[in-house]
Amino acid sequence: MQRAKGIEVKSVVVQVAATLALAFSFTTVVVLLSGEPPLAAYGHIVAGSVGSWLKVAQVLRVWVPLVLCSCGLLYTFQIGLWNIGVEGQVILGAIAATAVLRWGAAVGAPTGILSLSLLAAMGCGGLWALAAGILKTRGGVNEIFAGLGLNFVAVGIILWLIFGPWKRPGIASMSGTEPFARELWLPTVAGWRISPYALAAALGVLVLTWWTLKYTRVGLACRAIGRNPHASFLLGLRPDRWMLVAMMLAGGLAGLAGAYQVLAVYHRLIPAISSNYGYLSLLVVMLANYRWVWIPPIAFFFAALNVGSIQLPMMLQMDSSLAGVIQGSLVLATLVVHGWARRRQRAS
Amino acid sequence: MHIQLKEIHKFYGPVHANQGIDLTVDSGTIHGILGENGAGKSTLMKILAGYIQKSSGEILLDGQAVEFRNPAMASRMGIGMLYQDPLDFPPLTVLENFMLGQVQGTRLSQAGWGAKLQELAQHFDFQLDPHAPLATLTVGERQQLELLRLLSLGARLLILDEPTTGISPVQKQVLFHALKKLAREGKTVLVVSHKIEDVEALCDRVTILRQGRVTGEMDAPFDSETILAHMFGTPPVAPPKCAKEAGGEVLAFRQVSAQGGRAGLKDCTVSFQRGQVVGLAGLEGSGQGVFLRLAAGLQRPLKGAVFLDGRDMRGADHHEFKRRGVTFLPTARLEEGLIPGLSITEHFALAACRQTFLVPWLDALKEARTRVERFKIRGTPETSVEGLSGGNQQRLLLSLIPPSPKVLLLEQPTRGLDVESAHWMWQHLLGLCDQGTTILFSSAELDEILMVADRVLVFFNGRIVLDVTAAQADPERIGAAIAGRAPDSE
Structure with a gap:
């Protein structure tokens, strides 16, 4: 037993090393091709993300929505669904939060309005995910296509709102709707660049997700159905219904991330409100090998890449999309290394 | 092509599917391979076609030892296999399917290939429209096309796995005619089947397999009694079963028809009593799988109804059946x-x-x-x-x-089990039966059915062709019914 564990740890170390080597050699080639020094590029990303407390706070601002979406995706991945629609669910959450704030601006009682907007965001995100789930379970539409389609619809809705009914007095522009009054911002502490409430909420969601997956029937059902829906049905579960539950949970958390973007980051609705954090979370969860414990560090790493790469256009003649190249090649490298490991295991 | 297989062994993990098989097939003959499910026929043929690799043994083609690592290698040596489920491309047309795997380079001359296809088809009296989408063809026509494609690829040995399953009697005639013509032209034909009448009508010589070994070889004309004995062996005398009082009716089928499996289920009316142990015999896909799934509520009948304790179960799903005491154990344990x-x-x-x-x-x-x-x-x-x-x-x-189930449905419960495990399982299950549970189980092993069942149903082509009590169930009669020889089968 002890020895088996030793071998397992060793193989994990080898796998991680192989993954990093693969991903960074690819990225380095990309940087070299663009004619810039790779080490300098990496240096700027590190300095720009964890070089000061201010930068770390900025990274954490990105970390919060990534963790929220990733936790939700754990449910859908466990039950065997590809919830690509998470991006649209973030957008719908943002829209719902904005709608409540616009209505509540005249009402007063900001704490009540803020809470209500969070609930509305979770509800709307959840319903948007439910739509994809119903298309899947009742309509026989693959959830990937359903989710992608709904993402386009969500983008259409947000653009229509910003350029139509919710446009700024006089002008409609890509910069979004009229900013909200200060009392409708997510409360923070003086001197903090990141709301401690949001940080606490993200940690709370993480613990709650862990607890739900481990100790409740929801987690057991998701695990069972994801691994064998047919046998789960014979053992008394209804895979279709549980899939809808998992989608709602994922959509609810994505909606919460959308609300966070409105309440704590932009304080208005902008077209790019989701900042692709939904898609990025899919990568986070895949890289975490669908295990909750790896989500916080990997989400932090991805957030750091996003924030740090903003330095690239300023310091070098490079686009900040290098962060995306690193993130993408990391996930691909992980999948490849996993595939290799599986094949070798099967051969032996 | 002269084929010689020597001492072929094949292990799938612990399963010994081929246990030292020797087989010689002369050129220009039609050779039948007979055996029940799991006898090792398909495994042996797939080894010869390069689809799977043997664990040990030797393959000689015209006296030359060969090693196939993949089907392409076997194909280059002139071996073509027609699989039980056609391996073709339904979205493409007949001609495109014909050209697949033959055309080299980038230039396609549809006209040339079309002419070649027509010529071959005429030679064998096949009616094939080159431009029809494959999806509109019947299984028999797809088989004809595949046969022509293999011949055009230069096949000198043709292996056909259960070729008469799912095709019409007319197509069967056309196919047999074509195969005989091929043999006359010097090609070698190997036909895998479990149907005695097909083998009788077609083959010059037959080899019979049972449990991974050759149990008999004979030349035409065949004696079907002897073939049956080689196929099914002589089962040990069944132990006397306790004469339980049959209770009231628990489960009933009334004129049930359904799709699924190879044959579906056709107009089935039958009922079962409390405490009965019923063995469902028949070759795989003859309807017993569909029957069990209908009884479990996993599948809905197209026509007719299933009754549980006198209650019409139309519209109820498996969970409803389960609540009323029905348990289903599938054969694929880890998959299902x-x-x-x-x-x-x-x-x-x-x-x-x-x-x-x-x-x-x-x-x-x-x-x-x-x-x-x-x-x-x-x-x-x-x-x-x-x-x-x-x-x-x-x-x-x-x-x-769950404790004290009313009806227990078991699909091939001892498949892949060693003797000890199987024995233990039946001891446990018959214990349940004494408490009033009705057990329905399918099995590919006639011995097993005769050993434990009070009643035997034989399925053939989607119908129950024999329904007898254990006392009336002698192995020969059941074996004949399994192979489609029951008086009321056709």
Whole structure:
């Protein structure tokens, strides 16, 4: 037993090393091709993300929505669904939060309005995910296509709102709707660049997700159905219904991330409100090998890449999309290394 | 082509599918390979076609030793196999399918290939429209096309796996005619079948397999009695079963028709009493699988109805059947019955514990400990089910059966089990039966059915062709019915 564990740890170390080597050699080639020094590029990303407390706070601002979406995706991945629609669910959450704030601006009682907007965001995100789930379970539409389609619809809705009914007095522009009054911002502490409430909420969601997956029937059902829906049905579960539950949970958390973007980051609705954090979370969860414990560090790493790469256009003649190249090649490298490991295991 | 197989062995993990098979086939002959399901026929043919690799042994083609690592190598040596399920491309046209795998380079001359296809088709009296989409063809026509494609690729040995399954009597005539013509032209034909009448009508010589070994070889004309004896062996005398009082009717089928399997189920009316043990015999896909799934509510009948305790179960799903005391154990244990990646405890938490929001993990663990012990499962509650052996997986499935089920439906329950595990399982199940459980099970092993069943149903081509009590069930009569020789089968 002890020895088996030793071998397992060793193989994990080898796998991680192989993954990093693969991903960074690819990225380095990309940087070299663009004619810039790779080490300098990496240096700027590190300095720009964890070089000061201010930068770390900025990274954490990105970390919060990534963790929220990733936790939700754990449910859908466990039950065997590809919830690509998470991006649209973030957008719908943002829209719902904005709608409540616009209505509540005249009402007063900001704490009540803020809470209500969070609930509305979770509800709307959840319903948007439910739509994809119903298309899947009742309509026989693959959830990937359903989710992608709904993402386009969500983008259409947000653009229509910003350029139509919710446009700024006089002008409609890509910069979004009229900013909200200060009392409708997510409360923070003086001197903090990141709301401690949001940080606490993200940690709370993480613990709650862990607890739900481990100790409740929801987690057991998701695990069972994801691994064998047919046998789960014979053992008394209804895979279709549980899939809808998992989608709602994922959509609810994505909606919460959308609300966070409105309440704590932009304080208005902008077209790019989701900042692709939904898609990025899919990568986070895949890289975490669908295990909750790896989500916080990997989400932090991805957030750091996003924030740090903003330095690239300023310091070098490079686009900040290098962060995306690193993130993408990391996930691909992980999948490849996993595939290799599986094949070798099967051969032996 | 002269073919010689020497001492062919094939292991699938612990399963010894071919146990030292010797086979010689002369050029220009049609050679039949007969045997029941699991006799090792398909395995042997796939080895010859390069689809799977033998564990040991020798293959000689025209006296030359050969080693195939893939089907392409066998194909280059002139071996073509027609698989039971056609391996073709339904979205393409007949001509495109014909050209696949033959055309080299980038230039396609549809006209040239079309002419070639027409010429070949005419030679064998096949009616094929080159421009029809493949999806509009019948199984028989697809088979004809595949045959022409293999010949055009230069096949000198043709292997056909159960070629008469799913084709019409006319197509069967056309196919047999074509195969005889091919043999006259010097090609060698190997036909795998479980149907005696096909072999009688077609083959010059037949080799019979049983449980991975050759049990007999003979030349035409064949004596079907002898063939049956070689196919099914002589089962040991069944032990006298306790004469249980048959109780009231528990389960009934009234004129049920359904799709599924190879043959579906056609107009089936039958009923079962409390405490009966019923063996469903027949070749795989003859309707017994569909029958069990209908009885479990896993499939809905197209016509007719299933009655449980006199209640019409139309519209009820499997969970409703389950609530009323029906349990179904599928044959593919790890694919359909258990959840790989979940532990034994997690299985009990799902199937045998209170369905509360918080999973009662302590109860589940206690339950798992008790039942692991009682069912002698070699594993701990934490063991993942895919780490258990086949026998232990079956024990786990048995241990998940709710207490005192009304009807127990078992699909090939002893498939892949060693003798000891099978014996243990039946001891346990017959114990349930004494408490009034009705057991319906399908099996490919006639011995097993005769050993434990009170009543035997034989399925052929989607119909029950024989329904006898154990007292009337002699192996020859049942064997004949399985092979389609029951008086009322055609």
